């Protein structure tokens with residue numbers, strides 16, 4: 001294992017106040033989003049859409065890495081260029097989602113455990129040969145009455161750590177994503193307590209499995225009140241709670257925290273990241289950046305709506321969100 005190469009890649013992914021574009025929706029998730037906008041749910045529509053994203057002029061100025069889906073890395077652009085190469089040509093580091101999805105957990109109604117460890121070593125070897133430099137694995141945790149259970153937190157943390165160790169063995173930087181969902185009536189304080197517990201468990205498992213923290217990135221949720229909670233804190237309060245939680249639970253050796261957007265509006269995801277960097281950029285031990293899916297893509301996807309004539313306008317919308325989020329990484333975003 002070449003640790004220095006992993007460290008260099010992890011650092012590059014959060015250098016220059018850039019962040020990541022998550023464009024790794026599984027086929028069912030991508031199809032669901034297309035269906036809502038009346039876009040055909042076909043292999044070619046997904047290919048055309050991903051080509052639109054990745055060929056956005058100047059995207060590499062704000063985006064350091066793109067997380068792709070297995071289907072995409074085996075496709076070519078309309079000019080016949082393999083997607084991985086097209087990403088590299090855009091000055092962006094290519095990565096891939098490698099988990100097999102969150103599945104119902106035995107004996108734990110409402111809870112999920114992410115699968116995909118079987119055969120992962122062989123798949124990672126192929127991904128590394130294809131030129132991919134990093135990977136992503138997402139675990140999902142819910143907050144409900146009496147949940148999450150210890151069983152769910154521990155099973156997911158263990159899988160994340162085993163995935164991360166296999167990635168580093170294969171020369172890929174693991175992005176470790178434990179996502180606590182926003183759905184529910186829980187308060188910001190409850191989200192803080194659960195996030196802290198989950199992160200402690202994840203880092204304990206990463207340590208046990210011998211993962212080099214310098215050669216990985218953490219992709220967490222922000223500390224937020226549930227979507228149905230009556231008290232919704234402002235961006236400054238969210239920033240304060242989020243960074244306080246991470247200062248307690250995330251070792252300083254981790255080079256970067258790249259947040260998921262998790263269903264926040266594009267504007268809120270940017271404003272909250274901005275508030276974190278305005279206040280904490282100068283003192284936080286890790287970069288605070290983004291790895292957004294919906295918060296980067298949603299406006300662009302809606303403008304595109306499957307029409308070739310809308311490609312340029314959709315690309316402008318994507319570039320705009322990417323620029324806003326890069327400004328947020330500097331604490332310099334204004335609406």
Ligand code: 13P
Pocket residue numbers: 022138177260261262263291292293294295
């Ligand atoms: P969202 O930003 O839409 O939550 O997607 C990020 C992601 O990669 C989820 O795994």
